[in-house]
Each structure stands twice: as structure tokens, then as C-alpha cells.
Amino acid sequence: xxxxxxxxxxxxxxxxxxxxxxxxxxxxxxLTEEEFRPLRLMNGVYLQLHAxxxxxxxxxxxxxxVQMHKLAELSQRYDRGYGHFTTRQNIQYNWPKLRDIPDMxxxxxxxxxxxxxxxxxxxxxxxxxxxxxxxxDEVEDPRPLAELIRQWSTLHPExxxxxxxFKIAVTGSPQDxxxxxxxxIGLRIVRNAAGDTGCEVIVGGGQGRTPVVGKVLxxxxxxxxxxxxxxxxxxxxxxHGRRDNKYKARIKILVNSLGLDxxxxxxxxxxxxxxxxxxxxxxxxxxRIEQYFAGPAYLRxxxxxxxxxxxxxxxxxxxxxxxQNVMTHKVPGYAAVTVTLxxxxxxxxxxxxxxxxxxxxxxxxxxxxxxxxxHAQNVVxxxxxxxxxxxLWQALGEHGxxxxxxxxxxxxxxxxxxxYCTLANARSIPIAQTIAKQFSDPQRQREIGPLTINxxxxxxxxxxxxxxHIGILGVEKGGQEFYQITLGGDSSLSAQLGxxxxxGFSANEITPAIEKLVDYxxxxxxxxxxxxxxxxxxxxxxxxxxxxANYT
Amino acid sequence: MPIIRKGIFVSDHWHECAxxxxxxxxxxxxxxxxxxxxxxARGSRTGEAGLGILVGPQVCAESLQDxxxxxxxxxxxxxxxxxxxxxxxxxxxRRAGFTGEMRARGPLTPEQYPHLTACGFDTVExxxxxxxxxxxxxxxxxxxxxxxxxxxxxxxxxxxxQQRVGDMDSRAAQRGEELV
Numbered sequence: 001x002x003x004x005x006x007x008x009x010x011x012x013x014x015x016x017x018x019x020x021x022x023x024x025x026x027x028x029x030x031l032t033e034e035e036f037r038p039l040r041l042m043n044g045v046y047l048q049l050h051a052x053x054x055x056x057x058x059x060x061x062x063x064x065x066v067q068m069h070k071l072a073e074l075s076q077r078y079d080r081g082y083g084h085f086t087t088r089q090n091i092q093y094n095w096p097k098l099r100d101i102p103d104m105x106x107x108x109x110x111x112x113x114x115x116x117x118x119x120x121x122x123x124x125x126x127x128x129x130x131x132x133x134x135x136x137d138e139v140e141d142p143r144p145l146a147e148l149i150r151q152w153s154t155l156h157p158e159x160x161x162x163x164x165x166f167k168i169a170v171t172g173s174p175q176d177x178x179x180x181x182x183x184x185i186g187l188r189i190v191r192n193a194a195g196d197t198g199c200e201v202i203v204g205g206g207q208g209r210t211p212v213v214g215k216v217l218x219x220x221x222x223x224x225x226x227x228x229x230x231x232x233x234x235x236x237x238x239x240h241g242r243r244d245n246k247y248k249a250r251i252k253i254l255v256n257s258l259g260l261d262x263x264x265x266x267x268x269x270x271x272x273x274x275x276x277x278x279x280x281x282x283x284x285x286x287x288r289i290e291q292y293f294a295g296p297a298y299l300r301x302x303x304x305x306x307x308x309x310x311x312x313x314x315x316x317x318x319x320x321x322x323x324q325n326v327m328t329h330k331v332p333g334y335a336a337v338t339v340t341l342x343x344x345x346x347x348x349x350x351x352x353x354x355x356x357x358x359x360x361x362x363x364x365x366x367x368x369x370x371x372x373x374x375h376a377q378n379v380v381x382x383x384x385x386x387x388x389x390x391x392l393w394q395a396l397g398e399h400g401x402x403x404x405x406x407x408x409x410x411x412x413x414x415x416x417x418x419x420y421c422t423l424a425n426a427r428s429i430p431i432a433q434t435i436a437k438q439f440s441d442p443q444r445q446r447e448i449g450p451l452t453i454n455x456x457x458x459x460x461x462x463x464x465x466x467x468x469h470i471g472i473l474g475v476e477k478g479g480q481e482f483y484q485i486t487l488g489g490d491s492s493l494s495a496q497l498g499x500x501x502x503x504g505f506s507a508n509e510i511t512p513a514i515e516k517l518v519d520y521x522x523x524x525x526x527x528x529x530x531x532x533x534x535x536x537x538x539x540x541x542x543x544x545x546x547x548x549a550n551y552t
Numbered sequence: 553m554p555i556i557r558k559g560i561f562v563s564d565h566w567h568e569c570a571x572x573x574x575x576x577x578x579x580x581x582x583x584x585x586x587x588x589x590x591x592x593a594r595g596s597r598t599g600e601a602g603l604g605i606l607v608g609p610q611v612c613a614e615s616l617q618d619x620x621x622x623x624x625x626x627x628x629x630x631x632x633x634x635x636x637x638x639x640x641x642x643x644x645x646r647r648a649g650f651t652g653e654m655r656a657r658g659p660l661t662p663e664q665y666p667h668l669t670a671c672g673f674d675t676v677e678x679x680x681x682x683x684x685x686x687x688x689x690x691x692x693x694x695x696x697x698x699x700x701x702x703x704x705x706x707x708x709x710x711x712x713x714q715q716r717v718g719d720m721d722s723r724a725a726q727r728g729e730e731l732v
Contacts, residue, residue, distance in 0.1 A: 007712040151702040157670035161636025
């Protein structure tokens with residue numbers, strides 16, 4: 001993975017010193033709260049319902065074991081012994097004291113981490129396929145480009161005061177595991193007819209109040225021109241995006257109001273403008289970054305592993321986990337393992353300090369000291385030998401991390417909701433907990449098969465409810481929490497927004513309602529048909545009728 | 553309103569007036585952008601003194617070009633600290649070949665100073681109250697902040713990427729020498 005050089009080190013340390021000074025300015029009154037707010041936000045510091053929250057960037061979801069140890073340490077020293085992994089591959093600390101935050105940032109800088117631009121109206125943490133570099137279906141590893149974009153977007157002088165936040169995702173695989181159609185800019189690495197790799201550029205996707213599937217702006221942009229092209233998009237947005245209404249300020253609104261063709265014309269006009277200060281990509285710089293992602297020293301292993309086969313034959317519980325949580329690796333004999341942070345009854349995405357330490361140690365022992373965070377709020381050990389899988393699974397079990405539910409109904413994505421967030425209208429976490437408990441029987445989960453439930457506590461859709469096969473949106477009506485259900489959402493390449501079924505359910509009614517939908521699917525599916533396939537075949541209306549039959 | 557140049561509060565000699573008025577002045581005058589564009593279209597000349605142009609955040613970026621030599625100052629207004637349009641407008645002005653003084657005007661904070669200079673601004677003009685509260689020291693401290701940036705071709709210093717490439721070139725040269 002990427003390692004800082006002296007420039008990167010100097011940069012993050014300067015940023016920490018600057019934030020320490022800004023905080024001092026807030027304390028001594030030279031900075032008003034209004035002035036301090038954008039400054040703290042650009043450094044990942046939010047004011048939540050009960051406390052400040054620090055959001056630490058995990059660029060494109062990649063972590064070393066040393067960094068994971070540090071995250072655990074910070075949670076113990078400055079927080080309440082846990083951290084929350086988010087849908088943007090970041091980690092949030094919910095209870096730090098404001099005066100401690102510069103020290104936390106300083107400790108993070110020691111392990112090449114930061115909280116730069118994890119909030120604010122700027123370019124946010126770049127997200128990526130969590131299986132980048134190890135998936136066997138990839139055109140190219142997207143991380144070098146993601147790192148390049150991270151550096152380019154860091155404190156970009158022209159684009160630090162945008163109309164609204166700006167999210168970029170990169171994937172290198174034809175299978176979209178980075179939700180590129182639901183970002184302000186989504187990049188898909190593709191190969192053109194000449195055999196060169198470049199990016200398909202998707203623009204104007206997003207969730208929130210106005211969910212939109214992104215549109216293809218350019219079918220192929222050469223890597224050498226990518227940053228220049230991104231600058232042109234950002235420039236058009238910075239000048240023309242709405243600033244009068246924060247709910248209409250995202251680029252998707254601009255793209256929709258101009259129309260894709262007119263937006264493209266504006267971008268290309270800027271892109272072609274003579275004397276532009278477009279940074280052509282320096283090839284030696286990309287090569288420098290690429291060498292960090294060359295991959296660990298894999299051994300030459302047989303594709304078939306006798307020890308693994310024996311364990312699978314004798315330990316059915318392990319077999320279930322293996323089937324659900326282990327992905328094929330591009331290197332024979334290795335596997336990519338998903339560790340879900342989704343114990344039914346737990347808080348989706350939360351990990352205790354002890355669990356973080358365990359994950360770091362297991363990564364050291366079994367996965368070349370590397371980990372990934374996924375946008376489904378899980379952890380990946382990307383490079384595990386087949387003959388280590390059984391031992392790894394047993395070790396995970398000692399820390400409550402061996403749930404074999406990746407992609408199943410209890411692998412719920414949920415935002416922090418009204419338990420923490422000032423924006424939320426309703427709680428998300430208790431709903432996730434109740435649903436997961438209701439479906440906790442592993443046998444039943446496997447019978448139901450692939451099904452994602454995504455829960456957001458408000459319209460801002462941090463829990464990605466629009467793209468859950470079942471989406472749940474918390475709303476407030478007359479001081480009471482209600483939950484609306486959407487159906488048929490999909491964040492993969494067959495991207496689709498879920499359709500809202502009808503009036504909301506109370507917190508007590510929502511789990512039985514989900515049960516009804518699942519039961520209907522189980523009764524009416526044709527053989528081997530997944531929930532999403534069934535919804536698409538049968539139609540959302542049918543599910544709606546079932547849900548609201550006898551509804552008063 | 554106080555002007556900050558290179559981190560220091562300085563006084564200013566520019567006088568603000570309508571374009572028609574500027575003809576009669578022998579002092580350097582800042583005039584509104586619209587009037588300037590119109591007079592240019594009519595081919596009418598203004599007075600002999602230096603001309604400054606006041607550019608609002610809504611000005612069409614493409615019209616920021618063809619600055620005649622009389623134009624010595626471009627003032628770009630920021631409606632608030634969060635209104636980042638001026639950072640992009642500045643790029644258009646510089647790319648159009650304008651080499652005179654470029655000034656940012658608005659309720660900006662010292663924290664934004666490094667961004668402003670990197671986008672090609674020479675001076676910043678802030679409301680009196682803000683200047684007093686933040687103080688000259690804050691502006692001076694922020695003037696030198698972030699000497700190294702990742703972005704190329706903005707501001708005058710070589711970017712981190714350019715320095716890295718230079719560094720690699722010089723290391724390669726050193727290795728070459730050792731081999732010889």
C-alpha cells in the first residue's frame with residue numbers, strides 16, 4: 001500500500017499544527033463559531049447531538065495493521081473504547097473532547113493518516129472497490145488512481161469552497177463494488193480498442209433528498225488527462241452550482257438542470273481552453289505511486305488446498321462462513337475474506353478496541369498486515385492463504401467476528417441516526433438491531449439468500465436506503481418516528497433506485513413489515529431466484545399489495 | 553477596508569467610482585465590470601490613470617479576457633467566506649494573461665490566505681471589523697502556510713509532484729555521476 005514520503009509527512013503535520021492553531025483561535029475568541037465551523041468541518045470535526053465527532057479518513061478503504069492498532073489505541077485513549085466504520089470507508093469517533101482532537105490528529109499523522117476533508121463543502125475521501133488489487137475480475141487496480149486523486153484533491157486551492165460536498169469513487173472492475181453510479185463523480189477503469197486503460201467518467205449520481213443514478217459524461221478519458229478532466233468538471237460546478245439552497249447545491253442538480261449535453265459542452269469547453277492550468281499527469285508520478293501497490297510477496301501455491309478441503313468437509317459451520325464471506329483471489333491458493341461487523345443485535349459498523357486489535361493482529365499473521373474497510377461497513381482481510389482460512393475463522397470467532405452473513409439479510413447498512421446525529425429524524429441503530437435479531441437464525445438467513453437492507457435516519461441517506469434491496473427511511477411525524485420502505489434498489493452496475501411502497505410504519509411495526517415482504521418472496525420465488533430478481537420479475541406493486549393488505 | 557499584501561496590512565491608493573467619473577480623475581480608479589465591458593465594446597477610452605475592474609461573483613467567467621494595458625488591477629468579490637466562485641474566476645483572469653495585481657475582496661479569513669495566493673491573488677481586502685479581530689499577525693502567519701502543495705501550475709512555487717519529479721531527476725543524475 002501507499003507510504004508517505006517526506007512531502008506527505010510534512011503536509012499532514014503542517015495540517016495538524018494549523019488545526020491546533022485554529023482551535024486555539026476558537027477558544028480565545030479570534031475565530032467566531034461561524035468562522036470556525038467550516039474550518040473544523042474540513043478537518044472532520046462535527047458537532048453531534050451529545051458531543052463532537054471526529055471522522056478519520058481511510059483513503060480508498062485501505063489500512064495497514066499498524067494503522068488499525070492506532071485506531072484501536074485512539075478509541076481507548078480519547079473515546080469510549082470503540083469506533084464506527086462508515087459507508088464511506090471512514091471511521092468515526094463519537095465521543096472525543098474538542099481539546100484532544102489536535103493530539104488525536106497528531107497521533108494519526110504518525111501512522112500516515114488524517115481527517116482532512118472528511119467533511120465540509122470540498123472533495124471528500126476517495127472511495128474504492130474494497131477488493132481492489134486482489135479481485136480476479138479487475139481490469140486494473142484502481143488504488144493508484146485513487147491515491148493520485150487523493151493527493152490532487154487535498155487542500156485544492158480552487159475547490160475547497162464548493163457549493164456542497166463532493167464525492168468521488170473509483171472501481172477497476174466490471175463488477176461495481178464501489179457504487180460509482182451514486183457518486184458526484186464515478187470512475188470506472190476501462191480498456192479502449194487500442195488496449196490502453198483509462199476511465200469512463202460518470203457524473204451527477206447521488207442519494208440524499210434527490211436520488212439520481214449517475215450519467216456517463218465521457219466514455220474514455222486517458223489517465224494522463226484525468227486530473228485535467230476532473231478539474232474541468234469541478235470548475236463548471238464551482239462556478240455554476242447553486243449556492244442559494246443547500247438541498248439543491250449538489251452537482252446532480254446542476255447536471256439535471258443544464259441537461260447532460262449542455263453540461264458536457266461546458267466541461268469540454270473548459271477542458272479545451274488554451275493556456276489552461278490543467279495538470280497533465282506526470283507519468284513518473286503515477287509510476288511512483290503504482291510501485292507501492294505492486295502487491296505482497298505471494299507464494300506459489302496450489303489452487304486446491306487439502307487442509308482447506310478437509311476443514312470444509314468436517315466443519316459445516318466453517319463451510320457456511322466460507323461460502324458466504326470468502327471471495328476468490330486473483331492469485332491461486334489465496335482468498336479475500338470479509339469480516340462482517342454485523343453481529344445480529346450489535347451496531348452495524350461498530351468495532352470495539354479489542355476487536356480492532358484482534359483484526360490488526362490477524363492481518364499481521366494471515367494477510368500481509370493489510371486490511372480494507374468496505375462501504376457496507378465491514379472489514380476485509382485481502383490476502384489470506386487457503387490453508388489458513390480455518391484457523392483464521394476460529395480466531396475471529398474468539399472475538400465475535402466470525403458471523404457468516406456477508407450479503408445476507410442481517411448484513412445491514414445503517415447510519416448512526418438519531419442516537420448521534422443532529423440531522424436525523426429517527427433512530428436507525430435500534431431498527432437495524434431489531435430486524436437483525438428477528439432474522440438471526442443462520443439457517444433462515446441462508447435460505448433467504450442475498451438481500452441487503454439499508455437504513456437511513458433521514459432524507460440525507462447516509463445509510464444508502466435508496467439502493468438497498470429493501471430500503472428503510474426514518475421520518476418524523478407529530479413527534480413520532482416512522483419508517484418508510486423502498487423496494488428494488490441496487491447499487492451495482494444494474495444501478496437502480498428503490499421505489500417507495502407507501503405510508504410509513506412505526507418502530508414496532510417495521511420488523512413485521514419486513515417479515516411480510518421476505519415471506520412473500522420465499523413463497524413466490526422461482527428456483528434460485530434472488531430477492532432482487534424476484535422483485536424485478538413480480539413487480540414492486542405486488543409486494544406493496546401484500547404489505548398493505550389489512551393495513552389500517 | 554484594510555488591504556493585506558504579503559501578510560502585511562498596507563494602505564491603498566485606489567479610488568472607487570463609476571466609469572464615467574473615472575475619465576475625469578487623475579487617480580487610479582476601480583470601476584464596475586459591466587461599465588468597463590460596455591466602454592470596451594464602444595471603443596471609448598477612459599482617463600489616463602490606471603484602471604481597476606471590480607468583478608462580482610456572478611460575472612460570466614468567459615468574459616474575463618482582453619485586458620488592455622491600462623487595466624492594472626482586477627478585484628474579485630467574495631459574497632461570503634464560503635462562496636468559492638472567486639477562486640475559479642481568478643484562474644480565468646490569470647489564464648487570460650493578466651499579469652497585474654489581482655485582489656480578493658470580501659469577508660475572507662486568514663485561513664483562506666494560502667488558497668488565495670495559490671490561485672494567483674496578490675492582495676486581500678477585508679472588512680474593517682474582520683481585519684481588527686483576526687489581526688495582522690494571523691494573516692502574516694498564514695501567508696507562509698503550506699509552502700508545498702500537491703497541485704501544479706497554481707501559484708508560483710513548484711508543486712510537490714514537480715518537486716518529486718525534480719528530485720528523482722537529480723537523484724538519477726547523481727547515480728549517473730557515481731557510475732561514471
